[in-house]
Amino acid sequence: xxxxxxxxxxxxxxxxxxxxxxxxxxxxxxxxxxxxxxxxxxxxxxxxxxxxxxxxxxxxxxxxxxxxxxxxxxxxxxxxxxxxxxxxxxxxxxxxxxxxxxxxxxxxxxxxxxxxxxxxxxxxxxxxxxxxxxxxxxxxxxxxxxxxxxxxxxxxxxxxxxxxxxxxxxxxxxxxxxxxxxxxxxxxxxxxxxxxxxxxxxxxxxxxxxx
Amino acid sequence: xxxxxxxxxxxxxxxxxxxxxxxxxxxxxxxxxxxxxxxxxxxxxxxxxxxxxxxxxxxxxxxxxxxxxxxxxxxxxxxxxxxxxxxxxxxxxxxxxxxxxxxxxxxxxxxxxxxxxxxxxxxxxxxxxxxxxxxxxxxxxxxxxxxxxxxxxxxxxxxxxxxxxxxxxxxxxxxxxxxxxxxxxxxxxxxxxxxxxxxxxxxxxxxxxxx
DNA sequence: TAGGTATTTGACTAAACAGTCAAATAAAGA
DNA sequence: TCTTTATTTGACTGTTTAGTCAAATACCTA
Numbered sequence: 125x126x127x128x129x130x131x132x133x134x135x136x137x138x139x140x141x142x143x144x145x146x147x148x149x150x151x152x153x154x155x156x157x158x159x160x161x162x163x164x165x166x167x168x169x170x171x172x173x174x175x176x177x178x179x180x181x182x183x184x185x186x187x188x189x190x191x192x193x194x195x196x197x198x199x200x201x202x203x204x205x206x207x208x209x210x211x212x213x214x215x216x217x218x219x220x221x222x223x224x225x226x227x228x229x230x231x232x233x234x235x236x237x238x239x240x241x242x243x244x245x246x247x248x249x250x251x252x253x254x255x256x257x258x259x260x261x262x263x264x265x266x267x268x269x270x271x272x273x274x275x276x277x278x279x280x281x282x283x284x285x286x287x288x289x290x291x292x293x294x295x296x297x298x299x300x301x302x303x304x305x306x307x308x309x310x311x312x313x314x315x316x317x318x319x320x321x322x323x324x325x326x327x328x329x330x331x332x333x334x335x
Numbered sequence: 336x337x338x339x340x341x342x343x344x345x346x347x348x349x350x351x352x353x354x355x356x357x358x359x360x361x362x363x364x365x366x367x368x369x370x371x372x373x374x375x376x377x378x379x380x381x382x383x384x385x386x387x388x389x390x391x392x393x394x395x396x397x398x399x400x401x402x403x404x405x406x407x408x409x410x411x412x413x414x415x416x417x418x419x420x421x422x423x424x425x426x427x428x429x430x431x432x433x434x435x436x437x438x439x440x441x442x443x444x445x446x447x448x449x450x451x452x453x454x455x456x457x458x459x460x461x462x463x464x465x466x467x468x469x470x471x472x473x474x475x476x477x478x479x480x481x482x483x484x485x486x487x488x489x490x491x492x493x494x495x496x497x498x499x500x501x502x503x504x505x506x507x508x509x510x511x512x513x514x515x516x517x518x519x520x521x522x523x524x525x526x527x528x529x530x531x532x533x534x535x536x537x538x539x540x541x542x543x544x545x546x
Numbered sequence: 547t548a549g550g551t552a553t554t555t556g557a558c559t560a561a562a563c564a565g566t567c568a569a570a571t572a573a574a575g576a
Numbered sequence: 577t578c579t580t581t582a583t584t585t586g587a588c589t590g591t592t593t594a595g596t597c598a599a600a601t602a603c604c605t606a
Contacts, residue, residue: 126551127603148451150361154594164555169595171553228454238513240359240451243439246515253514287510287519288503288527295506299498302449303464304457308498316499320531337581338573365564375585380565382583 133171135161141182145233146226149179149240179237180248186233187255198262204269205323207262208289212314215297216335219306231301235294260286267321276322285321292320310335344382346372352393356444357437360390360451390448391459397444398466409473415480416534418473419500423525426508427546430517442512446505471497478532487533496532503531521546 139161143152154175158165172178197210222230230236238252263286270276293313300309311334318325350372354363365386369376383389408421433441441447449463474497481487504524511520522545529536 127553147454151455166555235509236450239447239509242513243358244362249513249515284523291506291510292503294509295502298450298505299502302453302460304460312495338583377585
């Protein structure tokens with residue numbers, strides 16, 4: 125009974141996510157989101173109590189969308205080194221797509237938003253921290269498999285190493301956004317990451333890791 | 336002849352820098368900066384043509400302030416490993432000071448602002464990219480000394496390694512800001528960085544690198 | 547077809563926003 | 577003391593902002 129649900133809420137989530145990712149939270153207005161999503165302001169506030177709530181919801185929605193991809197990339201059926209190289213491919217391809225479509229390398233939406241708002245809104249800080257932890261769990265899992273396979277030093281502190289990996293990838297995405305340039309990510313991120321992880325590769329193997 | 340200069344412009348630069356660093360560009364208003372700096376709005380626009388111009392000027396001013404510290408830390412008279420450990424000390428102490436004073440780990444002001452505005456304003460993107468390069472030059476210089484001293488592999492690509500170092504430190508500062516937490520930076524950043532650089536250290540030496 | 551309910555609409559507010567300007571003021575030098 | 581010049585002031589504008597609300601609408605079910 126009653127009027128059936130529409131895709132309005134989803135359109136707002138998608139639009140907000142895209143605009144905030146491409147620009148910033150502060151540079152995007154509720155009016156701007158509504159216009160792009162073809163939604164009237166009254167509808168906006170029917171679905172979301174505030175602009176900040178939409179931002180948080182859009183982050184949740186994007187992470188929920190991302191998990192199946194991470195589950196695929198970090199499938200235990202894959203060789204653990206392939207998981208990391210596939211992760212970099214996945215990241216690079218998305219960044220390159222956006223650069224082509226919007227003329228702008230956009231970096232990581234979670235980190236960009238978190239950096240902007242963490243100091244003002246501790247809910248968003250906690251949310252992004254949780255996502256960070258969630259991603260590091262995939263890394264830890266893969267690192268343990270690498271130890272089991274004798275690919276890296278068995279004394280590796282996997283929690284620490286996972287944090288290093290996350291910080292390294294994050295830093296590179298941030299710099300790619302600021303420079304609006306994917307050269308480093310394309311040419312060097314994979315071999316640099318393998319070196320950070322502590323995998324021993326021949327120079328010939330390293331060369332193959334350019335995207 | 337004429338009325339002598341005052342410190343009004345400097346007060347605006349300092350205040351803008353602090354407020355934008357602690358919060359974000361979008362969350363800070365011209366009115367807010369003026370109030371905190373005890374400057375009337377008319378004076379603001381006497382010194383700066385726009386809010387964006389002030390932000391750029393405050394970044395320049397902060398980098399100019401920072402250079403003497405970097406020159407000291409990266410003095411060729413120091414052992415190159417000490418340069419990097421001192422750099423981490425320098426970063427950590429500033430972050431800890433701000434955490435105590437403002438209750439917030441603030442991260443890197445250049446990167447935070449760059450990440451927020453790079454997509455909207457390419458002048459600021461270019462400015463932050465230049466600062467990034469400037470910092471990496473210090474790293475490269477130290478890395479070359481490390482090669483000369485036989486501390487790291489003589490085939491190390493110093494340009495690449497400097498980029499890795501910068502991305503790694505940047506990523507860690509960003510995560511510290513988002514989590515509002517300096518634990519990783521205090522406990523693990525130094526040894527992780529040494530490992531990334533490729534210095535061979537005994538476990539005992541590594542332990543000493545906690546701040 | 548009537549009743550119930552979620553959705554949509556557009557006009558509305560009040561505050562905050564960046565930016566303007568002419569006039570007032572303070573100090574140094576002639 | 578008068579001129580010159582940089583600085584300061586405060587009142588002003590027009591726009592954009594997030595958020596409100598009562599009424600209208602669409603559609604499902606009984």
